[in-house]
Amino acid sequence: xxxxxxxxxxxxxxxxFTSRLEEYGVGGYTVYNHMLLPTFFESVExxxxxxxxxxxxxxxxxxxxxxxxxxxxxxLIQLMTCRDLSKAKIKKCYYVPFIxxxxxMVNDPxxxxxxxxxxxxxxxDSDVLFFAKGIAGSFNLDVKVFETNIATLAIQGPKSENLxxxxxxxxxxxxxxxxxDYFDYKGEKFMISKSGFSKQxxxxxxxxxxxxxxxxxxxLMVAGKEFNIKPGCPNSIERIEGALLSYGNDMDNNDNPxxxxxxxxxxxxxxxxxxxxxxxxxxKKRGVEKxxxxxxxxxxxxNLTKEENLLDENNNIIGxxxxxxxSPKFKQVVGIAMxxxxxxxxxxxxxxxxxxxxxxxxxxxxxxx
Numbered sequence: 001x002x003x004x005x006x007x008x009x010x011x012x013x014x015x016x017f018t019s020r021l022e023e024y025g026v027g028g029y030t031v032y033n034h035m036l037l038p039t040f041f042e043s044v045e046x047x048x049x050x051x052x053x054x055x056x057x058x059x060x061x062x063x064x065x066x067x068x069x070x071x072x073x074x075x076l077i078q079l080m081t082c083r084d085l086s087k088a089k090i091k092k093c094y095y096v097p098f099i100x101x102x103x104x105m106v107n108d109p110x111x112x113x114x115x116x117x118x119x120x121x122x123x124x125d126s127d128v129l130f131f132a133k134g135i136a137g138s139f140n141l142d143v144k145v146f147e148t149n150i151a152t153l154a155i156q157g158p159k160s161e162n163l164x165x166x167x168x169x170x171x172x173x174x175x176x177x178x179x180x181d182y183f184d185y186k187g188e189k190f191m192i193s194k195s196g197f198s199k200q201x202x203x204x205x206x207x208x209x210x211x212x213x214x215x216x217x218x219x220l221m222v223a224g225k226e227f228n229i230k231p232g233c234p235n236s237i238e239r240i241e242g243a244l245l246s247y248g249n250d251m252d253n254n255d256n257p258x259x260x261x262x263x264x265x266x267x268x269x270x271x272x273x274x275x276x277x278x279x280x281x282x283x284k285k286r287g288v289e290k291x292x293x294x295x296x297x298x299x300x301x302x303n304l305t306k307e308e309n310l311l312d313e314n315n316n317i318i319g320x321x322x323x324x325x326x327s328p329k330f331k332q333v334v335g336i337a338m339x340x341x342x343x344x345x346x347x348x349x350x351x352x353x354x355x356x357x358x359x360x361x362x363x364x365x366x367x368x369x
Contacts, residue, residue, distance in 0.1 A: 012036065015061035016151045016210040020217055024231040032062040032125045038233040045328055047230070048237040051200055055157035056232030057220050060197070065150040065206065066121040066129055070143035073117050076136050079274050080106070082257060084267040088113045093178040093193050097257045097265055098128065103279030104253050105260060106131055108245065110195060112180055120206075122152075124247035135275070151213050155220065156202035159227040164203055166223050167216075168192070172203075185219075188212040197234045199242035199367075237325045240334050243294070243366035250292060250322045250336045256280065258288045259338070261366065290319070290338050294368040295350075297333040297361035301326050302354060310337060310350040310361070318343040318350055319363075327368075333359075334368050 006029055008014060013035045021038055028039040038059065040047060050056065068076055078085055081096040082103075088094060090113050098106040110122040121128060132145045155164060164172045168183040172192070175181055180193035188209060196202040207213035221229060238244075243261075245251060251260045257280070258266065268281050295310070308321040317340070324335035339348075348363040 006031070006036070008036070015059055016207075016213055017059040017061065017153070017217055020214070021059055021231060026231075033064045033123065035062040035064075037062045038231075039236075040233065041231055044236060044325065047232050048235050048328065050228075050230055051157050051198060051232060051235055051238055053158065054228040054230070055155060055159040055163050055202075055224055056230055057217070057224065058154040058156060058196075058231075058233050059151075060154045060204070060234070061151040063122050063124075063152055064129075065148045065152070066123060066132060066145065067148050068119045068121065068132065068143055068145050069117060070141070071117055072136075072141035072143045073119050075139070076132065076141050076143050076145070077111065077119050077121075078272055079135055079139065080132065081111075081265075082267060082274055082276065082280060083265040084270065084272050085111075085113075086270075086272055090115060091180055093180060093195055095178075095265070097260070097262045098131070099257065099274070099276040099280070100253070101275045101279065103256045103276035103283055105247065105251050105255050105257065106253060108247050108251075108260075108262075110193075112193065120148075126247060149208075149210075151207045151210060153205045153207065153213070153217060153220070154196045154202060155205070156196045156198045156232070157200045159229075160200075160202040163220065163224045163227050163229065164192075167220065175203075185216060186212075188216075190216070197244055198238055199244065200238070236323070237327055237334075240294075240323055240325050240336055241327060241329065241368045243336070243368070245292070245336070246323065251338075255290075255292075255338065256283055256288070258283055259290050260292050288341060290340050291344050292366065293319070293337055293339045293344055294364040294366045295321065295324075295335045295337045295361050296330060296364055296368070297324070297335060297352065297354075297359050299326070299333040299354070299357065299359045300331075302333045302335075304335075304354065308352055308354050310339070310352050312343070312350060318348065321352060321354070324354075330368070333361075336366070337363070339363055
């Protein structure tokens with residue numbers, strides 16, 4: 001496939017750490033929330049193995065931070081999600097599906113409850129800012145909704161706690177999964193959550209003072225040498241195997257939470273109010289027509305740039321391949337596909353024409369084991 005350069009403009013924003021990434025030899029970018037997101041440094045496969053054994057430092061500033069402040073902040077947050085947040089606690093993180101009035105996915109952000117009147121939305125790749133502003137205006141809510149200038153670093157991998165302890169002290173070891181707290185480093189206070197877009201464990205650091213962020217980036221790379229640290233980025237192989245879904249790839253505004261496997265985040269019965277509740281109640285009654293599943297394909301390489309049809313032996317469409325990568329673990333291509341309900345059996349066979357090659361494959365459960 002022919003490669004093209006990305007032209008940087010004000011519309012396509014760099015991050016405070018872009019210069020550091022380029023010094024370390026970033027090999028490619030994609031565009032995410034109108035910003036540059038690295039896709040690899042050495043290779044996706046090499047960084048997959050490294051991530052599972054060591055520690056990496058990721059620039060995930062593309063995960064934009066939307067602040068919702070004011071006495072109606074909870075009302076607005078709850079209107080956007082089908083997950084019951086009525087008992088949400090301060091200093092905790094919540095993974096939530098955002099839906100529209102038809103019950104379809106708008107985003108799947110991580111939400112942090114900072115105070116009773118202040119929430120932060122760490123968004124996936126869609127324009128949640130305007131979605132939130134529109135709802136706030138329509139319901140005449142007393143809130144301020146704005147995009148912050150916060151940058152985010154992620155420390156991911158099995159040695160991440162060792163590195164973070166070296167920088168922030170023993171207190172960091174007490175931080176529980178999907179909790180956040182405040183930690184001091186050289187006179188600066190950083191909000192840190194135990195979270196991240198990998199299954200290898202790690203932390204995310206939310207940086208308000210960008211100059212201090214650059215100092216911290218450099219110090220993490222220096223302190224991490226004894227743990228074999230490398231710069232990295234969200235790894236497509238690791239996230240597909242682990243069923244870490246990507247909005248815009250695996251799901252979009254044509255899919256509902258039940259089809260995406262988010263049943264446990266859908267509240268239909270109690271008194272909370274949100275957009276699309278009636279639509280989801282109706283979907284629950286009639287059942288879903290499709291569902292996200294894993295797939296294994298007999299190929300040793302893949303370059304998926306668009307959705308591909310999956311066909312049965314009679315050339316009936318059984319589903320649509322949405323993400324794919326070669327897995328060194330399984331020695332074949334693995335992927336995430338939206339499969340029609342009647343074909344959602346484990347080991348359902350299919351064929352797919354991808355990259356001008358006809359290949360055979362099987363449906364499997366998520367995560368891919």
